[in-house]
Amino acid sequence: MTEQQKTFLTKSTIKAGDLEHKRKVAFNIRKYNDAVLKGKKQFSDLESARKKAKNIKWKAIESLDKHLEKFEQNFTANGGKLIWAENAEEALQAVLQICRDKKARQVVKSKSMVTEEIHLNHFLAENGIESVETDLGEYIQQLDGEPPYHIVTPAMHKSKEDVARVFHEKLGTDPNLTPAEITMVTRKKLREKYITAEVGITGGNFLIADTGAVCLTENEGNGRLSTAFPPTHIAIVGIEKVIPSLSDLQLYWPLLATFGTGQTVTVYNSIFTGPRKAGETDGHQEMYVILLDNGRTNLLRPEVRESMYCIRCGSCLNACPVYKNIGGHAYGTTYTGPIGSVITPRMVGMAEEKHLSYASSLCGNCTDVCPLKINIHGMLLENRSTAVNSKLNGFMEDNSWRLWNLAMLSRRLMNTATSSAKDKVVNKVFKDSWGHSRGALHFAPKSFNAMWKERQGK
Ligand code: SF4
Known part of the structure; x- marks a missing residue:
């Protein structure tokens, strides 16, 4: 048994018995479910919208190389600078180099799972650069020294009382702050950071090939502030985020909003086509896009290729009976829940992370709720099959099943x-x-x- 597997079993066993944790998560997921039901009403033909969204992603991923090159051409023609990063280390070194060139001591960061994946905050801190999370949920998690719990709602496992306690312990505020007061404290703290930071770092929800643009969607305006004030903007984006055309956003924006949070449309939607141009009076002076692979090309194998269509709405996490019982931190990985259990073993290593593919009842609820109809539970089975065929399950397990098979076949x-x-x-x-x-x-x-x-x- 690998260390990762042992830790997973220990953490998930503890969490599965933690009733207070279950109560908080169930409360938040119930609110999410109610909102999604309402949000879906905006689609006159939701099934067609889902099928179309899947087809567009299929087209984008089948010719990923061409779409990425097109993105590069258009983005650089707009004055942006593009960096290809094969792994986390290359991406981190690129960010560090830019920060050193700009003599940056502080960066502001909007919510981004890719920066979690490469452990950017930790790396920058080691190099003497303060990285401040500006999304409220991420800010709470950063104050508490915890990674995000969920890909859309980073502090989903915390009640409002928990958050007030974190603020009290870390910032010395009143231990009984209300959510509105917590928001005002955060706002005041972060406004100073936006003004003083030399670099703003974001992820990207979509890369638009035909305009060379990065699209960012968020609810708090922190993404806009992180890119408007600092003179330099770095967007770190996974290569699978590419879509062919700007017009495709009319489909993906409402789908992501509805399946992510139950909204009809997310509050702030920004499209960055490059740095400020001659004659323009605002916007960042320089813009970099770091296109990250970091194991994503392993997902191009036909049996798991659909996983690259994922728009990270988090819907499959909220629907998964395993996730709801063990929570986001038990996985010990950046991407959690059903989709995390498909992609992590492929991106990180089947030998280390194959156990995640077994953390599923295979009920298929994840596939049902996915806005892109990604065959998630089918791919979990593919991962298990690959693990067995690669002889990664060990002598005891293989032989136990062999004996079981013999016994079951003998009347x-x-x-x-x-x-x-x-x-x-x-x-x-x-x-x-x-x-x-x-x-x-x-x-x-x-x-x-x-x-x-x-x-x-x-
Ligand atoms: S796999 Fe589907 S449901 Fe899960 S996060 Fe991705 S898009 Fe959402």
Whole structure:
């Protein structure tokens, strides 16, 4: 068993028994579910919209190389600077180089899972640069020293009382602040940072090939402020975020808003086509886009390629019975829930992370709720199959299943072995896994087949 697997089992076991955690998460997911139902009403034909969105992503990913080159051409023609990063280290070094060139001591950052993936804040801190999260949920998590809990709602596991406690402990505020007061404290703190930061860093929800633009969608205006005040803007974006055309946003923006938070449209939607041009009076003076691979090309394999269509709405996390029980932190990875369990083993390494693909009941709820109809549970099975075929499951597990298979295929064995003999063997084999938190298994005294024969008088 790998260290990652052991940690996952320990953390998920603890969380699955934490009733207060379940209560908070269930409360927030219930609110989300109600909002999504309302948001969906804006579509006159939701099924067609979902199919069309999937088809456009299919087109984008099938010729990913061409779309990315087109993006590069158009973005650089607009005055932007493009950097290709094959892995996290290349992306981090590129950011550091830009910050050093600009003599930056402080950066402001809007919410971005890609920067979590490459551990940007930690890296910048090691290099003497303060990186401040400006999304309220991310700011709370940064103050509390925790990674985001959820790809859309980073502090979903915290109640308003928890947040007031974090502010009290870290900022010395009144321990009973209301949500409105918490927001005002954050606003005051962050406004100073926007003005003094030399560099603003964002992710990107979509890369638009035909205009060379980066699209950012957010609810607090912090993304806009992070890019409007600092003279330099760096957008770090995964290569799978590309869509062919600006007009495709008319479909993706409402889909992302509805499936992400239940809104009809997100409050702030920005399209960055490059730096300020001659004669323009505002906007950043320089803009860089770092296009990140970091294992994404592994997802191009046909059996998991659909995972690259993901628009990170978080819907599959909210629908997953496993996620709802063990929460976002038990996974120990940046991308969690069903889609995280598909992509992480492929991006990071099947040997280290294959256990995530087994953390699913395969109920298919994730696939049902995905706005792009991505076959998530099918790809979880593909990952399991790859793990088995690559002989990553270990001698004990492989041979246990082989024996089980032999026994299940032998009617004679199933009928002749007494139920107490079968009880003994099975409970011994599964003592440490099944038996750890469940009662012993008991076989019926006679199999159905034996009873049927008796009934027929044979
Ligand atoms: S896989 Fe689908 S449901 Fe899950 S985050 Fe991505 S787009 Fe949303």
